[in-house]
Amino acid sequence: MKQMKAMSKFKLLSSLEQEVEKHLAEAVSVFQNLPEETLLKPAPDGGWSMAQCLAHLNSYGRFYLPAITYAINHPAGNATNEKFKSGWLGNYFTQMMQPGNSTKKYKSPKDHSPTPDLDARAVVAEFIQQQEQLMRCLRKAKATDINATRVPVSISKWIRLKLGDTFRFLIAHNERHMLQAKRHLILCPL
């Protein structure tokens, strides 16, 4: 596993913001305009439908967006700190999500496994809403010490990642399942 060097907080936040912008642009130009049947169709290998991919991401957003917002409103450290250095656990989680590094499948925890019978349009709308909120958080975080401020992880309130790592992990996880949804889209006759 690669060790991360200290980097500029502003560079990190603006590259993450670009990633979120890309996800939003895809959701707005493509996913919100697909017919419901297409969004709900299971993948050819029996895997998740596109709506299930997005609903899975929404289930994490529902936990992490309020947690991130709370952390930004109750910051630690020094707001003028411009450096960020990934923690070992945060870095490990983020690496785990990188599509290039592994095609390994992870089993999703039960409360993050969406059922197939979804209101597909409501799912896409919630995804867009959450990404807009995430973008606002990334901008606010520019005035926060993302190295010292921490956010609990969804599986245990005792494990707390650096705010910068929480962003990296959450957005890498979004990218992973956006790719999954897009792989599926290519195979769908439109």
Add this chain to the structure above:
Amino acid sequence: MIIFNIADRFLAMHDQLLQLRQLIQAVYPLPDEDWHAFTGIWQPFSAKRKEIITAAGEREKYLYFVLEGLQRVYYYDEQDREATLVFTYAPSFGGVLDAMMLHQPSRYTYETLTPSFFLRAPYHEVEIIMKNRPAVETMVRMGVTNALSGLLERLAEIQCYSSEDKFRKLLQRSPHILQLVPHKYLANYLGIDPTNFSKIINKIKI
């Protein structure tokens, strides 16, 4: 390198002003001399997605000309009520026009809904040119009158049309808007509940 950059920027600005001129030609053609006086006050300006350009309570200091992207003017109150009043996109003017022309704090917010690029001019400079050049004043009056006309037309539609008719009319006026904006803003603009909006899309879509 620096010289190329300056040349590039000059060419880009030239091209952008040409787009502005095309719009103005359609509203009220200006004699060359008036046009040249009018071009001197514009500066490029850009904003990312979901950035507030003019906040409620602030003065509207600029007149905007949209080159790229989509924006909205909206009303919001403490009871969490929200109304999207106007969308702006290229090539059209933007900003909170009533606050700008009346020199009053804006009652509305002007925000980007996609990454956006503009030319903008300080309104006090527009006013100076309007004072000295009657053709520019007429052009601005014509522009505002057209905007008023569009607003009245929309008001009639909002009060009379069924949700489906409103949706069809929107697509007729702006065929690509479904791919450009999160649908919740379109539903809000038409005064339709988002769930109902989804049903209409499922039913009507092209």
